[in-house]
Amino acid sequence: MKTYLEMTKEELLAEHRSLEQEFAKIKALGLSLDLTRGKPSPLQLDLSMGMYDIISSQSVLRTEAGTDCRNYGSLDGIDEAKRLMAGFMDCKQEQVIVHGNASLSIMYDTIARSMLHGVLGSTPWCRLDKVKFLCPVPGYDRHFAITEYFGIEMVQIPMHPDGPDMDLVEKLVQEDAAVKGIWCVPKYSNPQGITYSDETVRRFAALKPAAEDFRIYWDNAYAVHDLYEDDRDMLLPILPECEKAGNPDMVYEFCSTSKVTFSGAGISAMGMSDTNRQDLLKQMSVQTIGHDKIKQWTHTRYLKDMDGVRAHMAKHAALIRPKFEAVDEILSKEVAPLGIGTWIRPKGGYFICFEAMEGCAKAIVAKAREAGIVMTAAGAPFPYGIDPKDTVIRIAPTFPKLEEMKQAAEVFACCVKLVSAEKLLRK
């Protein structure tokens, strides 16, 4: 099979005509599918409903230590929840603070606090002329929305198959004291599904920042979200590495059960050095009397420990793996041979990141929408929503049913071909 680039103009014109007919047929189907966000499907959510069978009016909602989970207190979370979330982050229980229903809110709040109160006594960022964050791209749009909201300048860092471009990260962090942070999704990155290599993690831990209040924002959102039990990516734990490198305070790690139990009704946590932890607790003692301990109780009783979590995640994997594989298969068959797009086949996480030919992403997403398939806006995985090369499209396969996902992938493949052919014909 010839790639589009290898085709003559006549061949490409013929291909384009046939694609237009195919697209017209698709449009006539009147599809309506939403692939915008990484949401678990109802069947995935069903997996955790058993949590509500272990609590009733007869439950004794006390912690192992005897604290009444129904009353005020336990600012940093109950011990068993700290222990569970430490397992997600491969850190010590004493390094954990358990929070509310969303790690995103902790990240938001961590930056808001740094803006107004600084970091361990540093100048509050709102008093500085310029604050910069490094943003590996493509990345998570909600990270970038937070930094944008606070007026923080975002510096793009290219992603490589083993993580962010560490040469550039090291240089910028070491040379520029305005660089106060970097957003990372180190395992099954959003949207590419890349897991940082041990080497990358070690280079992160060994950073020599010009700014004393520089922090790595280590959003370990997909810590346990493996698609293959026997072939999971292993992420080197960052907290011990930072300790070994003499940088114990340089990282904030975040995680949650949002895509383990219930999205928006789970628990979240932060892992950090004791110094950072004490700093955070000072703020938290003003901000709240404590997070929801009943939810911590139900989560720890239901998931139990990391073995319980792994077993639970295997059930998730069984539901979503076929969808990931279907997308991969259809794109491998329909798109790959034509030389008009690439992607990394992820071993976990929530996304497949399709890289189209330059200047095609927006048009492909628009075309898909015309056919009733709503995808995440092209550009979304970049700061300010601008993808400089207009190539990246995030596919979220978890929410639709398998048959729907297959259909959507077929439509998507048709749109990729159509837009790519048009692009080449305009040359």
Place this chain on the structure above:
Amino acid sequence: MKTYLEMTKEELLAEHRSLEQEFAKIKALGLSLDLTRGKPSPLQLDLSMGMYDIISSQSVLRTEAGTDCRNYGSLDGIDEAKRLMAGFMDCKQEQVIVHGNASLSIMYDTIARSMLHGVLGSTPWCRLDKVKFLCPVPGYDRHFAITEYFGIEMVQIPMHPDGPDMDLVEKLVQEDAAVKGIWCVPKYSNPQGITYSDETVRRFAALKPAAEDFRIYWDNAYAVHDLYEDDRDMLLPILPECEKAGNPDMVYEFCSTSKVTFSGAGISAMGMSDTNRQDLLKQMSVQTIGHDKIKQWTHTRYLKDMDGVRAHMAKHAALIRPKFEAVDEILSKEVAPLGIGTWIRPKGGYFICFEAMEGCAKAIVAKAREAGIVMTAAGAPFPYGIDPKDTVIRIAPTFPKLEEMKQAAEVFACCVKLVSAEKLLRK
């Protein structure tokens, strides 16, 4: 019976000797009681355990409108939760945003947002030389902790039996553009149990602030926390009054179910004008994907409506009313006739606020601690923890058992008498 002021020195000395003996006996009992915080008792928390019988693995966790409560979304809360919380605030459902487990966090966050992003486009407060909040005193220590944390200057406003000194409030709000807010607990105020009169509420609604970004922080924490079903204080709803007065945007109202269902595991809400609401939603869309909707589901299914809430609160009242009455009775018998202390007998809320003779509060709290009764630190109900006259002591009767509360009140009365007698003898 003579008051202490009417006694001769000899009479007072004799009284003091007898009190010292009494105190020695009390100390020998080795009591250990914690009256520090306004916490519901375990029996009160038991009242809501039925909430966990209406949810199981078989529940269909959908809203009335069909939204899956287990997945992401519904930034402003589910409709039925908005409706329920509107009932707490006597406002329209469309004016409500439902939040997480604590109204305190919403207040913290509202101020953090104003600091960094201003209010409806006003200059962010962090760029101003001076920001002031009016603080009716005695008031809620956690309010003052928030304003202190953000470096906001606190201006004390005396409380009268019908609410804050409105002449002073009107003057300061109208004359000083640095005054950006006032903390209010308008019903069964913390700690005095005062409910603002209709006149006070109307004067609040008609304020003419020098600062366009001035807001009333209307913490309606005890909206439904009446001790007497047939004799409840009625608070004029502020949102409609502000609308009538042409100041629709001037108030943020807060409430929660923390002392209705579970403390720290309930739901909270904010009521406000549509303009303020849109402003808040802009921030929230960056900060979170949405609050816990499963908890909103369980709360609305369990409490149902305001009739349900009233019936539920009557059960709370039945449990705590005897404790309030016991304190009142013991103080009325032991302390009032001696002219050494006053208090308002509250018809709801969580506290009794004892006003000792000037310069005695700290010593009384210290004396009580000596006898094993831990009370809220004297001074706590004032900004920076400093009670200028050293008179105010907050008593929190809800958590201890009735017999414990009686015993604690007896001990407290003895400490008040002892310290007051000592004070008068030193004159």
